[in-house]
Amino acid sequence: MEKNIDEAAQYxxxxxxCAREKDLSTGSILHHKISKSGLLGKNLFLxxxxxxxxxxxxxxxxxxxxxxxxxDKNVVLWNSLLSGYALHGHNKEAxxxxxxxxxxxxxxxxxxxICILKACSSMRDLKKGQKIHSQIVNEGFLEKDTLMxxxxxxxxxxxxxxxxxxxxxxxxxxQSTDSWTALICAxxxxxxxxxxxxxxxxxxxxxxxxxxxxxxxxxxxxxLLGCLEKGIEIHLHLxxxxxxxxxxxxxxxxxDMYAKCGALSKxxxxxxxxxxxxxxxxxxxxxxCVNYGYGYDALIYSxxxxxxxxxxxxxxxxCILKACxxxxxxxxxxxxxxxxxxDHALEEDPIIASSLINMYANCGALKxxxxxxxxxxxxxxxxxxxxxxxxxxxxxHDLSFSCFKQMKEKGPLPNGTTVVCLLESCGxxxxxxxxxxxxxxxxxxxxxxxDLLVGNSVVNVYVQCGDLQRAxxxxxxxxxxxxxxxxxxxxxxxxxxxxxxxxxxxxxxxLAGFSPNTITIACTLKACxxILALDNGENIHAQVAxxxxxxxxDDMVINALVDxxxxxxxxxxxxxxxxxxxxxxxxxxxxxxSGCILHGxxxxxxxxxxxMQVQGYTPDEITFxCILKACxxxxxxxxxxxxxxxxxxxGVSKLSMVVGTALVVMYSKCGMLMESQYLFDRLPIQDVVxxxxxxxxxxxxxxxxxxxxxxxxxxxDGIHPNPVTxxxxxxxxxxxxxxxxxEYYFEIMRTSYQLDPDLEHYICMVDLYSASGHLxxxxxxxxxxxxxxxxxxxxxxxxxxxxxxxxSWSFQQM
DNA sequence: GTAGGGTTAG
Numbered sequence: 001m002e003k004n005i006d007e008a009a010q011y012x013x014x015x016x017x018c019a020r021e022k023d024l025s026t027g028s029i030l031h032h033k034i035s036k037s038g039l040l041g042k043n044l045f046l047x048x049x050x051x052x053x054x055x056x057x058x059x060x061x062x063x064x065x066x067x068x069x070x071x072d073k074n075v076v077l078w079n080s081l082l083s084g085y086a087l088h089g090h091n092k093e094a095x096x097x098x099x100x101x102x103x104x105x106x107x108x109x110x111x112x113x114i115c116i117l118k119a120c121s122s123m124r125d126l127k128k129g130q131k132i133h134s135q136i137v138n139e140g141f142l143e144k145d146t147l148m149x150x151x152x153x154x155x156x157x158x159x160x161x162x163x164x165x166x167x168x169x170x171x172x173x174x175q176s177t178d179s180w181t182a183l184i185c186a187x188x189x190x191x192x193x194x195x196x197x198x199x200x201x202x203x204x205x206x207x208x209x210x211x212x213x214x215x216x217x218x219x220x221x222x223x224l225l226g227c228l229e230k231g232i233e234i235h236l237h238l239x240x241x242x243x244x245x246x247x248x249x250x251x252x253x254x255x256d257m258y259a260k261c262g263a264l265s266k267x268x269x270x271x272x273x274x275x276x277x278x279x280x281x282x283x284x285x286x287x288x289c290v291n292y293g294y295g296y297d298a299l300i301y302s303x304x305x306x307x308x309x310x311x312x313x314x315x316x317x318x319c320i321l322k323a324c325x326x327x328x329x330x331x332x333x334x335x336x337x338x339x340x341x342x343d344h345a346l347e348e349d350p351i352i353a354s355s356l357i358n359m360y361a362n363c364g365a366l367k368x369x370x371x372x373x374x375x376x377x378x379x380x381x382x383x384x385x386x387x388x389x390x391x392x393x394x395x396x397h398d399l400s401f402s403c404f405k406q407m408k409e410k411g412p413l414p415n416g417t418t419v420v421c422l423l424e425s426c427g428x429x430x431x432x433x434x435x436x437x438x439x440x441x442x443x444x445x446x447x448x449x450x451d452l453l454v455g456n457s458v459v460n461v462y463v464q465c466g467d468l469q470r471a472x473x474x475x476x477x478x479x480x481x482x483x484x485x486x487x488x489x490x491x492x493x494x495x496x497x498x499x500x501x502x503x504x505x506x507x508x509x510x511l512a513g514f515s516p517n518t519i520t521i522a523c524t525l526k527a528c529x530x531i532l533a534l535d536n537g538e539n540i541h542a543q544v545a546x547x548x549x550x551x552x553x554d555d556m557v558i559n560a561l562v563d564x565x566x567x568x569x570x571x572x573x574x575x576x577x578x579x580x581x582x583x584x585x586x587x588x589x590x591x592x593x594s595g596c597i598l599h600g601x602x603x604x605x606x607x608x609x610x611x612m613q614v615q616g617y618t619p620d621e622i623t624f625x626c627i628l629k630a631c632x633x634x635x636x637x638x639x640x641x642x643x644x645x646x647x648x649x650x651g652v653s654k655l656s657m658v659v660g661t662a663l664v665v666m667y668s669k670c671g672m673l674m675e676s677q678y679l680f681d682r683l684p685i686q687d688v689v690x691x692x693x694x695x696x697x698x699x700x701x702x703x704x705x706x707x708x709x710x711x712x713x714x715x716x717d718g719i720h721p722n723p724v725t726x727x728x729x730x731x732x733x734x735x736x737x738x739x740x741x742x743e744y745y746f747e748i749m750r751t752s753y754q755l756d757p758d759l760e761h762y763i764c765m766v767d768l769y770s771a772s773g774h775l776x777x778x779x780x781x782x783x784x785x786x787x788x789x790x791x792x793x794x795x796x797x798x799x800x801x802x803x804x805x806x807x808s809w810s811f812q813q814m
Numbered sequence: 815g816t817a818g819g820g821t822t823a824g
Binding site for chain 1: 815816817818819820821822823824
């Protein structure tokens with residue numbers, strides 16, 4: 001008997017080694033020997049060790065087989081098997097085991113509960129977890145082992161029941177590193193990163209030092225929050241206590257933190273010091289490069305990892321393919337595709353398939369993207385979304401909607417991402433009907449409920465299509481708002497010329513308890529500038545200083561402030577900001593210059609243009625465009641030519657649209673039609689502004705036939721005229737007495753181009769009618785519009801013709 | 815002498 005015990009103890013020791021090293025072959029030999037020795041089925045110590053060895057080697061069937069050999073089982077043997085099922089994610093089997101052992105009256109102990117809770121966690125089965133929790137409490141196991149608290153907290157956090165986690169934490173009689181760690185991990189699990197960091201502070205204040213798991217979670221929180229400073233601080237502490245090398249997991253978390261914060265050189269520093277980076281390490285680096293726009297570096301890493309003997313898995317492939325797409329490395333992408341086909345990876349993994357489609361779409365190779373899509377046997381919603389996004393980004397809006405149609409007919413059902421993509425497409429095309437169709441689907445599937453992005457996208461699409469009424473309706477009906485929802489609406493009103501309404505919603509937003517962010521401030525200041533509301537703008541400036549989440553020296557805020565002050569004519573206030581913190585580039589100077597132009601102070605504009613260059617700022621395209629505008633308004637030909645040669649000196653070999661158009665306008669205003677026409681012919685694209693500038697210029701020279709000819713050419717070119725274009729045309733008609741032609745243009749302006757005539761157009765028509773003897777028509781228009789200026793026009797015409805009665809009528813109208 | 819958790823990449 002004595003000998004047997006010795007022998008069994010030796011076997012147990014050897015099996016332990018096999019389990020740790022996952023050495024199945026030695027383990028199997030031992031299994032064989034033990035069977036022959038007759039010890040199997042009798043010695044429970046040996047049985048547990050054997051079951052455990054097979055479990056650790058992933059041989060669950062063999063573990064079950066050994067387990068079955070025992071007639072009398074104790075709790076340790078049950079636990080050995082149960083832990084195996086839980087470890088390998090066979091949660092149903094683990095649960096069955098748990099119930100079975102209780103049926104045969106084997107009482108669970110702490111270890112049993114820990115294992116079964118793990119199964120509940122990975123099944124995210126809150127109900128089952130709660131049931132076991134109360135069983136643990138009833139049987140008094142909570143006090144037996146504080147580990148129980150941590151495990152329960154983990155279960156609840158996996159089931160997203162954060163309240164229960166906090167409640168448990170508060171009940172722990174004596175806190176420890178482990179309990180704090182469980183809390184911090186739970187916060188990270190539930191994406192409450194700020195809470196995780198503040199708990200970490202408290203933990204350290206309480207005198208507990210973090211372990212590997214704490215640090216791993218904290219790094220994750222820092223990375224996802226973008227808290228680089230905090231991350232560096234902890235890293236430095238780790239370096240001091242020389243702790244990091246112990247764990248590849250913690251090192252990977254650290255590298256990922258740096259990569260997520262965009263500190264790629266820091267990530268690389270940690271990486272090169274690692275004794276044994278794994279595939280995850282490499283993948284983190286690749287992902288970091290891809291996400292921060294260093295696609296080529298990502299591809300270099302992807303080659304290096306393969307040279308080091310690693311094969312990419314599906315996550316790595318997703319990153320590499322993204323890098324190919326970002327760098328438009330189509331040929332490399334195709335080679336990877338070929339390899340994936342050879343390895344049958346596409347059927348196995350939907351992520352790889354979607355990444356491949358995405359890569360082709362990003363390279364503009366839609367045929368290839370369709371090819372991959374067409375060969376897939378199972379299409380999930382992600383695959384469809386990737387294809388739809390590809391269509392939208394490549395301008396095939398019709399195709400994206402035919403996908404939408406197919407999804408609605410045959411499934412899978414669209415999700416939030418699908419509709420956001422489609423709404424983006426509507427925003428680009430301005431197709432309100434399609435936007436309505438998508439919105440209807442959003443309502444049908446109740447997609448607004450859990451995803452603010454969807455609601456914000458709907459509001460945004462109506463704003464982009466210019467239907468602010470509808471945007472407001474949808475906004476008011478949203479189940480919840482965030483700061484972005486408000487910004488979309490505030491920006492929308494400001495951009496479409498409803499600045500007062502924009503400012504009204506800014507006030508409403510504050511009343512609703514939201515704090516403005518940088519974007520809000522920029523939009524609101526824009527609105528103030530639009531309506532020259534200096535007081536309002538100053539109030540907002542004062543609020544910026546008080547707002548915690550806004551850096552008052554943020555360039556975006558400063559530029560918006562300068563723009564507002566300059567538009568309102570408060571140049572001194574604008575310039576003060578420059579003396580507080582020097583402008584970062586030409587942008588705020590441009591705002592100063594265009595502010596002057598807006599107020600007819602061209603000399604001032606030239607001054608600032610001078611001043612910025614003296615101070616070492618380089619004018620950009622916008623600066624030149626603004627200053628050329630000033631030249632045009634003043635008719636400063638020489639100054640204009642000087643700027644023109646400065647533009648040429650800057651080495652702008654091809655005329656850019658912005659500067660080119662500004663030059664066309666400037667020369668046209670200065671009456672130099674030859675120059676204007678010459679530059680017009682050399683523009684990369686002739687848009688409505690340059691066409692109109694040319695027409696206005698010729699009209700000013702009295703070249704009426706040329707104006708009408710140019711107008712026809714422009715329409716033939718498919719360019720939509722704007723109100724200024726029609727002003728030029730109608731002025732020519734007035735001068736030439738072309739009543740019918742004018743009536744025709746006045747008509748198509750509304751019917752064909754959806755442009756409401758403004759005062760200028762009415763003045764032309766009234767003047768033309770009264771000068772050509774159509775006083776009845778002139779009166780009809782004056783009645784319809786009832787504007788004092790228009791009455792004046794009629795009065796003047798009557799004076800000239802001595803039509804006293806109508807003259808006095810229009811005088812009364814005034 | 816046998817059984818046990820929390821952590822990482824898209």
